[in-house]
Amino acid sequence: MTATVVVVGGGYGGITAARAIDEFAEVVLVEPRDTFVHNVAALRALVEPSWLDLIFLPYDNLLGNGRVIRDRAVRVDHSAVTLASGERIEADYVVLATGSSYPFPAKVDVTDSALAVKKLRTTHDALADSRGVLLLGAGPAGLELAGEIKHGWPNKSVTVVDPAPEPLSAVPFPAELRAELRRQLDELGVELSFGNPLAEQPPSEPGEPGAFSVTTRPGERIDADLWFRCYGVVPTSGYLDEELAVARREDGALDVTSELRLPGQDHVFAIGDLTSIPEAKTAKAAELHAGVVAANIRALADDEGELTRYEPAPPAISLPLGPAGGVSYSPSAGVLGAERTSRLKGTSMRREVYTALLNLDG
Structure with a gap:
């Protein structure tokens, strides 16, 4: 049987x-959920709305014999x-x-795709109207979101704060990767504050528009009108x-x-x-x-x-910083910069892998 x-x-x-x-x-x-959600591209879709209809993929053709409930x-x-x-x-x-x-927006937090698209569009509009954005957390999600925002709005102020002394602190990546990551973030104009936890949380909810000021425990003041939690x-x-x-x-x-x-x-x-x-x-x-x-x-x-x-597998990463930037690392390939990372992941966000898996090609 x-x-x-x-x-x-x-x-x-x-x-x-x-x-x-x-x-x-x-x-x-x-x-x-009513569709598969390609979360790998969620931050791209937040900044570039043309991606919104590309990250919600139906389950209809996934199984030839079984069923989806x-x-x-x-x-x-x-x-x-x-x-x-x-x-x-x-x-x-x-x-x-x-x-x-x-935390949203790295992962959508509703199960209905139409509501998810609406929430992402609303947050996109808040981002577009903001002058300064604060991102709490310098893991992959926080750094990727910083890169996407600066690609979409080069003149917008973006500050990343993390109590750890360096980016991607939870994983023992080589110093060369962190140096290349810092170089690209600096080139994009992202402000980095490491080893300096906030003295208090922002007064508004994540993703809620409204000007505010916070200070780090050493006394650095940060002004923004939108913030996101990028950890947890x-x-x-x-x-x-x-x-x-x-x-x-x-x-x-x-x-x-x-x-x-x-x-x-x-x-x-x-x-x-x-x-x-x-x-x-x-x-x-x-x-x-x-x-x-x-x-x-x-x-x-x-x-x-x-x-x-x-x-x-040993530690590896492919971290886009917008469609044209980013850093990758694997023990076999070593540290790869913006051009190679863009070819690996930055442009397509590997969407074609999942349209094929879900039998949506053609």
Whole structure:
């Protein structure tokens, strides 16, 4: 009999896993959004509205045999997924791919694509009208947003503040990468304030227009009329039953074995941002996880072959700073500058990869 696999979450890892599993099992993809959201290009779409219709991609053609259910999982156990509608889907295998939440606009925070587009347009208009923008956080999202804003509005004041002493502080990238990153940001005119936390949070809500002044603890004053929070990844794992929840860490991430199963569970897998694997939480990593899990479910369903182990990749990054700028790094290629980064990611934002995966080409 054909195995039933429920994939919970239709992000980068979820669609990759569902598409692969659809070839050999009955797959059900559960996702509350009405479309796949290409979050990699969300900041580009915020600044350049012509991208807005390009980042919301329908699920209609993803599966040839399985089905996509627009609903939210409210409880998952080792053999079934219960939905907000009350439906319970029995499963031989479960793949948890619910990812993480992150402050808008790096990730859209509504499930309806029309409402998401409206919110992005409203925020774009606020950005266009602003004179000064404050970005809190010098991780990939904060720096990418700074680059996009300066590309769209070269004369707009953009300040990035982070209490850490350097950009991308959470990952041990080579000094050459940070130097090239600083050089390009300086060339764009982005003001950087590192090692200087704010004395108080801005008085307005993120993305809410209105002039304000804040100071860093050393006393530096920053004037702006719009700000965004660019930190705070929160894994989405609150739907697990008591048995599965033992894998959840305090931050919400899930421990997994080398085969990407929850500890003590033979048929429950987790992939992507949801996992506690010590590596960058990227679309590419989620897709690699999905390949391993699809192979392992096939081996288990066929009762043959050894399971595949996932080996975390060494630190790597491709960070665009607008369509023509950015910095990339991998141990094999070393540090790549603006031109190479633009060719890798900056112009297309890899959209073609996901239109192909979703069977939207042609």
